[in-house]
Amino acid sequence: PLPRPPAQAVRRRRSWRKQLRAAALALLVLPAAGYLGWLQGWVPDSYHRYQADATLRKVVLPDGSEVELNLNTHLTYANFRDMRQVVLDQGEAYFHVSHDASHPFVVRAARGTITVTGTRFDVWKYQDQVTVTVTEGSVRVRSGKDGNDSSLTPGMQASYRAGMLQPLVASADPAQVLAWRDGRLVLDDLSLAAALPLINRYLDAPLVLADQAVASLRIGGTYRTRNLQELVNALPRVLPVELQRQDNGSIRISSRYAQL
DSSP states (O other): OOOOOOHHHHHHHHHHHHHHHHHHHHHHHHHHHHHHHHHHTSSOSEEEEEEESSSOEEEEOTTSOEEEEOTTEEEEEEEOSSOEEEEEEEEEEEEEOOOOTTSOEEEEETTEEEEESSOEEEEEEETTEEEEEEEESOEEEESSTTOOEEEEOTTEEEEEETTOSSOEEEEOOHHHHGGGGGTEEEEEEEEHHHHHHHHHTTOSSOEEESSHHHHTOEEEEEEEGGGHHHHHHHHHHHSSEEEEEOTTSOEEEEETTTTO
16 A cells, blocks of 8 residues: 555645635635725725825826826825725815716815816815815815815815814915916915915924914015025014024024013
8 A cells, every 4th residue: 555645744735725725715705895895986996196295296197187286295096986086195286177977076185075077176285274276167165074065166265174064165366376386385465374384385394483473474475485495584584573493393483572
């Protein structure tokens, strides 16, 4: 009679057979599960990540929509069965969405959503604050999962942050909002409180305000987005303020006369 293989070799062969069967089963189950997820709208059939750091960038999404990314902007695109979805992680982007009424285009920024079928609009996210400006078509903005919708048409702007039940809607000058596409930042007689978020998105060391008196000071002008440090350095020359670098790297703006 032939000698029997060692028991250890037999166990090893059985183990390999189990692993091969498990692998074969996975090859059959995973595609089916993925397809089921696609049909249910849980799993996208394409996923892409885009970012612009030191330079402006223009990309064409798989659906044909065009997106212009401002400096320091990160976003992702995913195509689901029932919608096209962009998640704006940080920064600002201008969208020219290809029309598809049966396949809405949804931008998620912070806890809110911007929904369209085909239009042009700008979305800016700074920390938990989001601003949406429409230049063509119409957009539906919702500030949170349980919030109420606000409809925007060209020349309108909606702003929201965490906790708001409905966005704040106002008129806006699209040329000023979109000046970043030409590398410009337009400050139209804004308070420092309103101007700082616009300025800080281009700075490595953010500016912080010492108190409400400083926050109410006003500033205006047009500046190059690549050279905003020059604006920061000029603040004590155009406003009654002093700059102090803090231990955490931020720059504190305080009144020059606070101690008088």
